[in-house]
Amino acid sequence: MPPAADTTRRRIAFGGVLLLVAALPFWVRNPYQLHIASLIGVYWVLIGGLNLVAGYAGAISVGHVGLLSVGAYAFAILAGPHGWHPALAVLAAGALGGLCGLLIGLPSLRLPGFYFAMSTLACSLIIGELALAKQNLTGGGVGLAVPGFAAPFRSARGLYWLVLLLAGAVTWFTWNVTRRMWGRALIAVRDSVIAAQATGVPILRVKLTVFVFSGVTAGVAGALFGSLQSYITPDTFVFEMGLFFFVCIIIGGRGSIIGPLIGTAVLTALPELSAPLARLSNFLYGVLLLVVVLIAPEGIGRLLETSIARIRGQRPTSLPVDPDLRRLAAAIRSGHSP
Amino acid sequence: MKVLEARNVSKRFGGVVALSQVTIDIQPGEIHGLIGPNGSGKTTMLNLLSGYYRPEEGTICLGEMDLSQAAVQRRSAGGIARTFQKPRLLPTLTVVDNAMIGGWTATRAGFLSSALGLPLPAREERLLRARALELLSGVGLGGVLSRRASLLEHAEQRFLEIARGLMGNPQFLLLDEPAGGLTGVEIGHLQSILKVVRDAGVGVLLVEHHTDFVFRVSDRVTTLDLGKVIKHGVPSDVRSDPEVIRVYLGP
Numbered sequence: 001m002p003p004a005a006d007t008t009r010r011r012i013a014f015g016g017v018l019l020l021v022a023a024l025p026f027w028v029r030n031p032y033q034l035h036i037a038s039l040i041g042v043y044w045v046l047i048g049g050l051n052l053v054a055g056y057a058g059a060i061s062v063g064h065v066g067l068l069s070v071g072a073y074a075f076a077i078l079a080g081p082h083g084w085h086p087a088l089a090v091l092a093a094g095a096l097g098g099l100c101g102l103l104i105g106l107p108s109l110r111l112p113g114f115y116f117a118m119s120t121l122a123c124s125l126i127i128g129e130l131a132l133a134k135q136n137l138t139g140g141g142v143g144l145a146v147p148g149f150a151a152p153f154r155s156a157r158g159l160y161w162l163v164l165l166l167a168g169a170v171t172w173f174t175w176n177v178t179r180r181m182w183g184r185a186l187i188a189v190r191d192s193v194i195a196a197q198a199t200g201v202p203i204l205r206v207k208l209t210v211f212v213f214s215g216v217t218a219g220v221a222g223a224l225f226g227s228l229q230s231y232i233t234p235d236t237f238v239f240e241m242g243l244f245f246f247v248c249i250i251i252g253g254r255g256s257i258i259g260p261l262i263g264t265a266v267l268t269a270l271p272e273l274s275a276p277l278a279r280l281s282n283f284l285y286g287v288l289l290l291v292v293v294l295i296a297p298e299g300i301g302r303l304l305e306t307s308i309a310r311i312r313g314q315r316p317t318s319l320p321v322d323p324d325l326r327r328l329a330a331a332i333r334s335g336h337s338p
Numbered sequence: 339m340k341v342l343e344a345r346n347v348s349k350r351f352g353g354v355v356a357l358s359q360v361t362i363d364i365q366p367g368e369i370h371g372l373i374g375p376n377g378s379g380k381t382t383m384l385n386l387l388s389g390y391y392r393p394e395e396g397t398i399c400l401g402e403m404d405l406s407q408a409a410v411q412r413r414s415a416g417g418i419a420r421t422f423q424k425p426r427l428l429p430t431l432t433v434v435d436n437a438m439i440g441g442w443t444a445t446r447a448g449f450l451s452s453a454l455g456l457p458l459p460a461r462e463e464r465l466l467r468a469r470a471l472e473l474l475s476g477v478g479l480g481g482v483l484s485r486r487a488s489l490l491e492h493a494e495q496r497f498l499e500i501a502r503g504l505m506g507n508p509q510f511l512l513l514d515e516p517a518g519g520l521t522g523v524e525i526g527h528l529q530s531i532l533k534v535v536r537d538a539g540v541g542v543l544l545v546e547h548h549t550d551f552v553f554r555v556s557d558r559v560t561t562l563d564l565g566k567v568i569k570h571g572v573p574s575d576v577r578s579d580p581e582v583i584r585v586y587l588g589p
Contacts, residue, residue, distance in 0.1 A: 172455070173453040173454070174453075176452055176453050176454070176455045176459075177449065177452050177453050180447070180452045180459045180460075180462075180463050181438070181439075181441070181442060181445050181447065181452070181459065181462070181463065181466070182447075182449055182452045182459075184428070184431065184435055184438060184439040184442075185439065185442060187428055187430065187431060188428055188439055191428045191429060191430065192426045192427070192428060194390075194422070194426050195426040195427065195428060195439075197389075197390075197409075197410040197411055197414075198388070198410060198414060198419070198420055198422075198426070199414060199439050199440050199442050199443070199502065199506070200410075200411045200414035200415050200442050200443040200506065201411065201439070201442050202411055209449045210449070213449070213453075255430055298430075319481040319482070320523075321477075321478040321479065321491075321493050321494060321497055321524060321527060322478045322527075323476060323477050323478035323497075323527050323530060323531055324475050324476055324478065324480070325476070325530055325531070325534050327472055327475050327476045328472075328473065328475075328476025328477060328531065328534050328535075329476075329534045329537065329538055330472070330476075331469060331472035331473045331476050331504075332473075332476075332504060332507075332534070332535060332538040332540065333538050334469075334472075335469065335504070335507035336507055336538065336539060
């Protein structure tokens with residue numbers, strides 16, 4: 001297939017899917033389904049950012065639920081009692097999430113994998129306890145009502161479109177990052193620290209940058225999440241939620257965007273399909289995780305990639321290495337005389 | 339033109355002296371062979387020059403600049419590239435992407451400008467990709483550009499590492515046993531590649547066990563034994579030195 005036709009076809013498919021998703025409020029059967037669709041989008045705002053940290057840079061963070069709660073409480077407090085405009089409160093929630101990301105990431109991202117995971121876990125537990133203890137600010141165990149957004153995002157439909165817009169933005173940002181040098185640098189940090197160093201990639205700076213970015217998206221997701229749930233307590237942000245975000249990425253596949261997106265949608269919607277499934281949700285996550293880790297350790301994203309390649313009949317053939325010395329000389333010299 | 343130099347460097351691991359008061363210099367546009375028996379300190383020297391180890395005594399200099407305590411990344415940005423005994427590639431990325439990461443120090447686009455899709459990262463991407471294609475075709479990997487690195491043959495991995503090293507326009511290229519595991523024909527290709535690299539003005543340090551290859555391709559050869567230089571000179575002198583023959587080459 002010529003590449004131009006390929007691109008056109010892809011664009012048409014992409015446009016079709018986008019239209020279908022944007023029109024979702026008109027074709028869902030009940031408000032609850034719309035709520036679930038919004039929830040998927042909210043989770044994706046967080047997971048899309050976390051994907052750069054966990055899926056690309058390979059830093060195992062299981063504590064992003066803490067950053068989600070920071071965003072949710074910040075939004076609830078600023079847009080509620082303090083009477084800020086919701087749009088401003090979302091920005092503040094994102095900024096606060098990013099700041100917390102910086103404060104958590106700066107000391108902990110130097111630690112090797114397991115210890116980093118433990119420190120993110122510890123941070124999320126501390127944030128949960130703080131939310132419980134700071135009664136006059138957070139309402140303690142009783143919780144806090146979260147205001148809605150201003151019109152036109154006040155209705156359930158409006159909120160869905162706002163979530164869709166922000167989820168789309170996060171997807172676009174991460175897609176831009178991952179297809180350029182930064183994406184390669186992140187994967188280098190994940191797969192070979194030695195190769196990353198040798199090519200000049202500043203490891204801590206790269207990890208910290210995406211961690212702060214994921215803090216911002218988690219903070220924004222928190223604001224949306226609170227508004228969607230309309231009421232939050234410390235019990236809303238259980239530790240399992242942080243694990244859930246991470247599992248979505250592992251099931252979707254490291255180093256992919258579409259994989260974790262599918263993972264998020266499936267894992268969020270699965271327990272909601274019917275009441276009996278809801279009781280089994282942790283069991284289902286467990287089984288799905290086992291299946292992926294054992295059968296397709298590279299996740300849904302990679303599975304898609306290989307199946308497409310197989311359908312198109314691309315098979316690797318090996319040619320003997322045959323240097324083109326004149327071209328090599330020209331290339332080296334051109335680099336030395338810019 | 340700058341010279342890459344280690345002056346009187348020493349390195350110990352616990353009680354073991356890996357290098358003791360060794361001086362070696364690599365000139366631009368030369369191939370400098372570094373040979374010696376196992377444990378003589380060849381790879382230690384390469385790690386000191388590229389920054390993976392810091393010397394206990396002595397200095398590492400690039401021209402007038404003292405790099406003794408500089409991080410690996412700073413040396414890479416300063417024009418020192420290297421390859422590894424066991425190729426260190428990114429297995430899930432394609433050949434082109436693996437080469438392009440070698441151009442990291444040549445790019446300026448930050449995270450935000452990339453995320454927002456600004457023109458600078460896209461322009462840098464185009465230039466780097468074009469350069470990667472030239473270099474990869476140059477070293478003979480033009481036929482496997484979109485293959486995952488995990489699926490490459492051994493020789494392809496070695497040549498890809500060289501291409502990645504060249505992506506950052508280095509002044510010096512340090513090679514750790516590049517001929518290891520290659521067939522005779524492939525060593526021939528390696529030899530022509532190294533000569534092209536040298537003739538373009540790049541200084542090459544060649545740490546290698548394959549002595550025939552080293553004597554054939556090098557302009558100068560240094561021999562180490564037990565962390566000390568025992569002979570240094572043009573290949574024919576080193577090859578006929580009785581001490582070198584006694585400890586390493588054999589009669």
